[in-house]
Amino acid sequence: MxxxxxxxxxxxxxxxxxxxxxxxxxxxxxxxxxxxxxxxxxxxxxxxxxxxxxxxxxxxxxxxxxxxxxYKNALAGLAHxxxxxxxxxxxxxxxxxxxxxxxxxxxxxxxxxxxxxxxxxxxxxxxxxxxxxxxxxxxRSPANGGAGDSSVLTAFGVLQGMRAAAQHRWGDAGLAGRTVGIAGVGKVGRLLAGHLVEAGARVVVTDVRADAVRRVLDEHPRVTAVADTDTLITTHGLDIYAPCALGGALDDRTVPLLTAGVVCGAANNQLAHPGVDDALAARGILYAPDYAVNSGGVIQVADELAGFDFARAKAKAAEIHATALEIFERAAAEGITPARAADRVAQARIAAAGRTPGAPAAPSA
Known part of the structure; x- marks a missing residue:
């Protein structure tokens, strides 16, 4: 202890x-x-x-x-x-x-x-x-003064992270014409697929649940599906890989198989162990740290404390784009991985606030 x-x-x-x-x-x-x-x-x-x-x-x-x-709350710019x-x-x-x-x-x-x-x-x-x-x-539910399903802004925030990664990697934040593979199309992955289709991306999905895949294909006929994650990550021409299911998606076995130039997804704890970020960097793959880009959900629920306003929360989640760019630029300037850069940005924001314990949150009336 x-x-x-x-x-x-x-x-x-x-x-x-x-x-x-x-x-x-x-x-x-x-x-x-x-x-x-x-x-x-x-x-x-x-x-x-x-x-x-x-x-x-x-x-x-x-x-x-x-x-x-x-770290997630610090990067999200929350007073928490x-x-x-x-x-x-x-x-x-x-x-x-x-x-x-x-x-x-x-x-x-x-x-x-x-x-x-x-x-x-x-x-x-x-x-x-x-x-x-x-x-x-x-x-909480909207009927009880809450924001309801937080996956809405989680998916929106991941999209902002992808746009930042595309801007850093290819010089253009647009996703039109990019091929994006989503592993896991539950609540967040399904909504992310819709955002990407709207943005003009080519979307390929997989999920262990056939019904989840079928729902996405029914909603978006342009989306295609593959049998499993191994097939997805080895797809020729894949630009962005989005792990949106379980943690540990990036490990010593999967990283050498990746064809995508960018990894940006909603899953928590994507790096199976310390050092996986180095393996990604060694292959020239840009990794968007998960806790930096999947913070839309916590932004959404944090807004409840002031009396939930969706437009206000969405505007806050849109700032994930700028935060991700800051992380990528710091990583490049300091010669470190984005995962380490994200930690340093979060640590700096916490340190700048001092060590005085925060005052209790004031619940909304």
Whole structure:
């Protein structure tokens, strides 16, 4: 646990272990930084299968995710630090209204230092329940004053990242005539495909779910599909590869196979391990750091705290284009990878804010 106090390993401000025997709740809330403002990050509901001690795995996950949120929120230009919560258990088996309300009471006890939202295993309807016990809850339904589905601006933000990557790589932010491969056409990937078709790109998709592929093809007859991700990433003439499914999409096996000159997608934690960014750079592939370009969703939910305004949130998400360009230009100027440049930009923004803990967020009326 000494890693909690080491800046190079975590440097987290606060970690809260939550337990409510009456509902079976076991949760971890990790606050990495409030230098920029109250910590904002989603609630993950996960069973951690196979872990001999799921509590330890949950703590590790919460710590890593909270630190990532500090960087994502900093790059997004939000007045928020980074935090994350993990509820331990299979949501399909143990999630109940009473458990979510108990969780909301724990979040509320922090007095606004942590603002929660959806993540893996939690949904808009869950946040509506949590909000009954905690005013510092985002990701709610429009009927409850929220923004609804955050994939809308996530997809829009990834599009801005692609435009920036195209501008840096080819000198033109236009995507017309470019071939873009999307791996994973769930909520975000499907919306991204629509944006790209509208922009005049040639779109190729794949997904492990045949129904997801069929829906995109029905909506956009110009889109084509391939059998699997390996086929997609080796497609001749592919300009941009967009991982929009699971993390770890870029690893020692896949990077040598890539035909695209740019990687820019919505998936979190795309680099399987440190050093993959170097492998991409060695092949001349421009990597758009995932947490820099997929921040449209957190921008969308953060806007709820001021009373959600879609136009205002979309304008903020449009700034992802300028942020991505800043990262690419810094990487080129300093001779480092975009992943390292993104970390440095985020660290500089956090440092510039000082180390004074942020004031609690003021919930909208």
């Amino acid at each position: 000494t890693a909690l106090f080491a800046a190079d390993q975590g440097g987290h401000e606060q970690v809260v272990l939550c337990q409510d025997p009456a509902t079976g709740l076991r949760a971890v809330i990790a606050i990495h930084s409030t230098a920029l403002g109250p910590a904002l990050g989603g609630t993950r509901f996960h069973a951690y299968p196979g872990a001999p001690r799921p509590e330890e795995a949950a703590v590790r996950d919460a710590l890593a995710l909270a630190r990532g949120m500090s 630090g980074g935090g994350k919560a993990v509820i331990i258990g299979d949501p399909g088996r143990v999630k109940t209204e009473e458990l979510l309300l108990a969780y909301g009471r724990f979040v509320a006890s922090l007095g606004g230092r942590y603002v929660t939202a959806c993540d893996v295993g939690t949904y808009v309807e869950d946040m509506d329940v949590v909000a009954r016990a905690c005013p510092w809850t985002t990701g």
